[in-house]
Amino acid sequence: MRIYIRPHLLWARNFVVFKGGKRWTSTVTNAYDGLKCGVEIHLQLDTKTKLFSNSKTSFQATPNDHVSYFDLAVPGSQPILNKHAVLLALKAATALNCKIHRRSMFDRKHYFYADQPAGYQITQYYHAIATDGVLWLRPRDGISSGVNLGVRISQVQIEQDTGKTVHEIDSDKTYIDFNRTNHPLIEIVSAPDMKTPQEAAAFVHKLQTLMKHLGVSTCEFQSGAIRVDVNVSTNGGKRCEIKNLASLNDIVHAIRAEYVRQLNEVSDGRAIESVTLGWDGHNISVQREKEGSLEYRYIPDPELPSLLLSEDLIRKTLENQPKLPDELIDELTAAPHGLNLANAQTLLGYGLVDYYFASYKILESVGISGRLAANWIVNDILGILPVGGEQLLPSIVTPSRLTELIISQKQGKITKMVAINVIKFFIENQADLRPASEVIEHYQLSAVEDDNILEDICSGILEEHSDLVEQVVSGKKPSVIKFFVGMVMKNGKGRFNPQDSEATIRRILLAKHPEYANNPKC
Amino acid sequence: MRIILLPPRFANVPAEYSRGSWCRRRLNQQFRRNSFRSTTKKIETVVELESLLSKPTWAIQSLLPESTPENRHEDINPQSLRDLLRRSGLQFPKDAEEEAKMLSDLQRQLVFVDHVQDVDTDGVEPLNRIGEYGEELQWDDVQIEPEELRQTVKDKLSIREHMERTFFYVKDREDK
Numbered sequence: 001m002r003i004y005i006r007p008h009l010l011w012a013r014n015f016v017v018f019k020g021g022k023r024w025t026s027t028v029t030n031a032y033d034g035l036k037c038g039v040e041i042h043l044q045l046d047t048k049t050k051l052f053s054n055s056k057t058s059f060q061a062t063p064n065d066h067v068s069y070f071d072l073a074v075p076g077s078q079p080i081l082n083k084h085a086v087l088l089a090l091k092a093a094t095a096l097n098c099k100i101h102r103r104s105m106f107d108r109k110h111y112f113y114a115d116q117p118a119g120y121q122i123t124q125y126y127h128a129i130a131t132d133g134v135l136w137l138r139p140r141d142g143i144s145s146g147v148n149l150g151v152r153i154s155q156v157q158i159e160q161d162t163g164k165t166v167h168e169i170d171s172d173k174t175y176i177d178f179n180r181t182n183h184p185l186i187e188i189v190s191a192p193d194m195k196t197p198q199e200a201a202a203f204v205h206k207l208q209t210l211m212k213h214l215g216v217s218t219c220e221f222q223s224g225a226i227r228v229d230v231n232v233s234t235n236g237g238k239r240c241e242i243k244n245l246a247s248l249n250d251i252v253h254a255i256r257a258e259y260v261r262q263l264n265e266v267s268d269g270r271a272i273e274s275v276t277l278g279w280d281g282h283n284i285s286v287q288r289e290k291e292g293s294l295e296y297r298y299i300p301d302p303e304l305p306s307l308l309l310s311e312d313l314i315r316k317t318l319e320n321q322p323k324l325p326d327e328l329i330d331e332l333t334a335a336p337h338g339l340n341l342a343n344a345q346t347l348l349g350y351g352l353v354d355y356y357f358a359s360y361k362i363l364e365s366v367g368i369s370g371r372l373a374a375n376w377i378v379n380d381i382l383g384i385l386p387v388g389g390e391q392l393l394p395s396i397v398t399p400s401r402l403t404e405l406i407i408s409q410k411q412g413k414i415t416k417m418v419a420i421n422v423i424k425f426f427i428e429n430q431a432d433l434r435p436a437s438e439v440i441e442h443y444q445l446s447a448v449e450d451d452n453i454l455e456d457i458c459s460g461i462l463e464e465h466s467d468l469v470e471q472v473v474s475g476k477k478p479s480v481i482k483f484f485v486g487m488v489m490k491n492g493k494g495r496f497n498p499q500d501s502e503a504t505i506r507r508i509l510l511a512k513h514p515e516y517a518n519n520p521k522c
Numbered sequence: 523m524r525i526i527l528l529p530p531r532f533a534n535v536p537a538e539y540s541r542g543s544w545c546r547r548r549l550n551q552q553f554r555r556n557s558f559r560s561t562t563k564k565i566e567t568v569v570e571l572e573s574l575l576s577k578p579t580w581a582i583q584s585l586l587p588e589s590t591p592e593n594r595h596e597d598i599n600p601q602s603l604r605d606l607l608r609r610s611g612l613q614f615p616k617d618a619e620e621e622a623k624m625l626s627d628l629q630r631q632l633v634f635v636d637h638v639q640d641v642d643t644d645g646v647e648p649l650n651r652i653g654e655y656g657e658e659l660q661w662d663d664v665q666i667e668p669e670e671l672r673q674t675v676k677d678k679l680s681i682r683e684h685m686e687r688t689f690f691y692v693k694d695r696e697d698k
Contacts, residue, residue, distance in 0.1 A: 054671045
């Protein structure tokens with residue numbers, strides 16, 4: 001491997017790597033010159049029943065527990081459209097600023113595969129429900145260019161999902177689970193407006209945030225709710241498709257590898273062919289020739305009427321659109337909230353923005369800084385929740401309960417540790433609907449003002465750990481005092497203020513070991 | 523392959539003409555002549571009606587001639603035949619004789635298709651489905667989720683008999 005460095009170029013990618021006799025990095029200052037990528041995203045809609053039959057949608061249920069005759073393509077079964085799925089598709093398309101077509105059609109895409117018993121997939125090829133939208137990426141979304149990037153959305157179409165095939169070793173059979181067949185999907189196709197892998201990943205991430213916020217899809221890679229295929233072309237050549245990328249990292253690495261592969265092909269004198277590739281985490285490999293649309297013999301599905309949307313429906317979808325993530329983050333990061341970007345994104349990601357706003361209002365009305373609610377939620381509460389607990393949060397630890405605790409802590413009535421324990425108590429005892437003050441009263445958790453008890457506890461701790469006392473006093477390990485403070489909090493069951501505890505400990509140490517005064521207090 | 527994919531447009535699209543041939547032009551003239559004749563005479567009595575209906579003025583066989591050098595499609599060859607059969611999930615011909623029959627049938631069918639595509643569809647909106655126009659979806663229609671089906675195919679013994687544990691299966695083939 002040879003690396004050539006060009007010191008006269010100061011910005012990124014100013015070195016050229018030759019590996020295995022081939023140029024391995026690009027030569028120009030822009031690392032991805034000539035690269036164009038477009039993304040095709042399949043999102044599973046968050047509905048209870050399937051798209052053309054009313055068996056239940058599921059994930060990781062017992063195989064074939066939720067399969068109806070239509071899913072299995074039993075002759076004579078017919079499709080009946082799930083109208084709620086259309087609403088979710090409309091919400092997605094509206095948020096992407098698409099033109100909604102009042103009339104769209106369902107088409108059949110024919111190909112043979114074991115997980116598709118009908119021999120065709122019902123999709124929207126000729127007339128999709130929405131076309132010509134745009135999703136704006138800003139620098140804060142993770143793109144490196146300083147300006148906003150508008151990624152055009154070619155179309156949004158509704159289609160069916162396929163089943164799952166399971167291969168077992170040492171078996172001559174392929175096993176099929178049809179639970180996932182006919183699950184509603186929307187396919188979002190973007191124009192090739194992205195010029196670097198990071199932009200492609202940022203686009204996918206932004207789409208995930210948006211769709212999750214709208215309740216259109218859970219958008220998780222692990223459950224397969226989102227599947228991403230990327231089309232890559234270099235210097236105006238033919239585009240190649242990389243299928244089934246399983247995470248944002250995979251997207252970045254796979255596009256980079258494909259870019260390098262295409263440059264190598266060209267520099268070897270070969271023309272780039274339209275192929276389908278796979279990414280296994282490390283390498284990009286050619287899987288098959290890319291099929292043309294003629295292979296699929298698209299025809300309008302004769303069993304389904306055209307999808308007709310009323311003007312009223314389209315208008316009301318737009319009117320009922322909640323505030324979108326960009327607007328919410330703008331609001332949270334500006335005055336009067338002034339949260340930092342990470343906290344704002346966390347609140348948004350967990351769907352707790354309204355919860356925060358409600359708590360903010362209550363706190364401000366009693367003259368306490370409302371931002372504290374955000375700090376408490378992000379820094380203290382989210383960490384102690386069980387998985388999925390954030391959905392319960394607004395109803396269990398209601399804004400009034402939360403603000404009661406914050407106000408009490410601010411006024412010194414309880415310590416923060418006690419407040420967090422009360423929140424844990426609320427989560428574990430959901431049937432208990434008492435307000436925070438009653439709980440504090442009941443369990444006698446309010447801060448103890450009695451200095452004598454504190455003094456006794458501190459002395460006890462210091463006697464118990466006399467060996468460590470020596471370290472603090474001599475200045476070898478001043479931070480051991482924090483350990484003492486922790487022990488005091490534990491023994492006092494959190495009813496003593498950490499500041500008071502520390503002050504008391506220092507006072508006792510000073511009294512007993514005068515030389516402590518000489519050491520720098522940390 | 524001259525199979526033209528005509529998308530069913532809501533707007534109008536003129537039908538593309540395939541290669542002309544003297545045979546088709548003759549047939550067209552004959553067709554027009556026949557239709558012209560049948561629309562000029564006004565039927566007034568039941569006897570006239572019965573006499574008109576007793577003899578066919580046109581037969582579909584006229585659109586399915588043996589393929590002649592003039593209207594033969596050159597891109598129908600054994601390779602493209604196999605392509606078509608593969609995509610349709612049909613079996614390949616067993617021997618040369620069956621293959622020759624399939625090829626000649628295909629040629630004849632394409633002559634028919636050519637005639638269909640020659641029809642002037644200017645100003646005619648494509649019909650995708652009989653009884654096409656359904657109802658417009660309203661806001662209230664889309665709010666509620668449909669009720670879940672309580673039954674599954676496994677409940678039927680005749681289907682369960684074909685499953686292994688809880689899976690359906692296909693045997694892997696050599697050429698997969």
